[in-house]
Amino acid sequence: MTSSVEAEGAAASLPPVHVIGTGLIGASIGLALTGAGADVTLEDQSETSVALARDLGAGRITGPVEPGIVVVAAPPDVAPRLVLAALERWPEAVVTEVASVKQVILADLVRAGVPLDRYVGSHPMAGRERSGAISARADLFEGRAWVLCPHEGSDPAATRLVTTLAQATGAAVTTLTAADHDAAVAAVSHVPQLAASLVAARLEHLSDQAIGLAGQGVRDVTRIAASDPGLWTQILSGNAGAVADVLRAMSVDLVGVVEALDALAQEAHVADAPGARAVLARRIADGNAGHARIPGKHGAPPAAYAVVRVVVDDRPGELARLLVEIGEEGVNLEELRLDHGLGLPFGLAEVSVLPAAAGPLSEALRARGWQIHS
């Protein structure tokens, strides 16, 4: 794949890399860089962990005297101390850390009062559902965002070196301030997680019949509510201020909605509820505007695709046959979703394509004997 070639190019220009902390992220960085041709050494407070990472191919244990770049892959409460130690141990090396929050770490480092020109914080936004070196993957960062957070005093050469390292893992680099990073992940990750959990919690005590009315909408909204409480308590605690800010703004909207609904619920009995409907419409319209900001594939907003719904029998090979025939029509799938309802012996395949392709595709599939739905 193209990205691997690019990653190898980036890795070829890397100086020796030293990774401190060989959990999921550190060991995966080691695997990705070693695989791309870089020279990687490993270190961890746990002898077992570092030996495991080495055995998996993440790097060597006995390192060079002077690495060119040090990656601290440790939790936010440990990372600042390890960054300071690395800056002192290797006075020429660039140092980055990869914790999921950035402001608290930078604040800790600034408090230490040492020069930070060789430090550049970063955050690879990669999977976390399992932990430890044993779960490490060379392709963990491939196609994922890796956020760089240079601070005011960061040396541009240091920022360039961390950029090269991130690219060598196959990641796509983007640059934000620490505050902007924390606010961004609060809005695009931490608050959606909490919202999914709060909505899902309201389902717990429904009757079997009531929960049986659940459709694709609530399934999508609550999919990430299956996440691990321990992990998310750590994540939310580390970004508490930024998450609270977003939730407070959301809470103001929510209170307004409840007031409008209360007025409408009373309307039949007492009087008109002036403005209540406008409040509801405004909140939904604001959601439209925010939703439209989310980039789709090829940079187009999701609304730019047209959906063709096809009835697919529930047996092996039927969906494949559909997609083969879509391919034969020369149409490229943008998104695909398979929606099964109520245990029936068929499902609906929702095929998203560029709008211009939807009409011809529907006709072509109908001509091939498929049942096209709505």
Next chain:
Amino acid sequence: MTSSVEAEGAAASLPPVHVIGTGLIGASIGLALTGAGADVTLEDQSETSVALARDLGAGRITGPVEPGIVVVAAPPDVAPRLVLAALERWPEAVVTEVASVKQVILADLVRAGVPLDRYVGSHPMAGRERSGAISARADLFEGRAWVLCPHEGSDPAATRLVTTLAQATGAAVTTLTAADHDAAVAAVSHVPQLAASLVAARLEHLSDQAIGLAGQGVRDVTRIAASDPGLWTQILSGNAGAVADVLRAMSVDLVGVVEALDALAQEAHVADAPGARAVLARRIADGNAGHARIPGKHGAPPAAYAVVRVVVDDRPGELARLLVEIGEEGVNLEELRLDHGLGLPFGLAEVSVLPAAAGPLSEALRARGWQIHS
């Protein structure tokens, strides 16, 4: 398909059906019942609408003197009056209406003080993104839930007849009280919609770089935030009390989360935040419990599936080739999701299968040359 055979069996035992209101839902009911072999007559205050519905095949306009069952397919504010008129016009007919809220309608009818033994409210939970007879589909209800809400005075024979009618459209019938119906759709549909909108609204003013960090989680949570404000204002207004009740409970949780986060944000400066982490963990755990209630395909909870992630090049036919080969391995897909990241020339196909199939499938696909991811 099996369901069509069943639908035809149900339709064969139906007396003449009269549909009042030939918008999307009424015309689709006419199309479905006519297609299954029932005798359907149509009525609408708009001559154009009823003629269009007839021309599309939804039924005849000149009806029998005495229909056996009348379907009122009109908005909640009009439905009660039309139900009362139908009960009076046809003193032997069963009457149902299909509005999306049930308590306000029943309350209106009870206030009229007439016998309601021949009335059974219902709600087919089918698509609404377009309106009017022109958007009607014979398969609109196929595989969807159709909720029946018999009241205390409903004649069991009337309930059986409405059940037969719903089944004749291909829908799956479930029975709830009007209050339980309204509370259920508040929790599984109306509140998730509002939550998606409120989360999406927080994305509107993010920078391009910040919104660029959006991953699959926030995409799922906010997918339905693209919904129509006018339509949702109507829906939420009609179920204002039940929606407000669920939102109030959610709001209590939200306030607790914000307080916990505020305590944690202050922690570094002032003191420990006793209990704050427990509050966050509890809210996420409650979400786990609620999420686990959502029935998956075959009645199994979503967590019961294992996910195999496969790298798929972004060109026509590649995903089809993958699914053909999965079919050749004799493995049945439970769910499929295609995840594209950051405009790269490949995507990740998330293939959900029964857990026992995941290991062998991963091995088989690897042996066929596919790259399996995490």
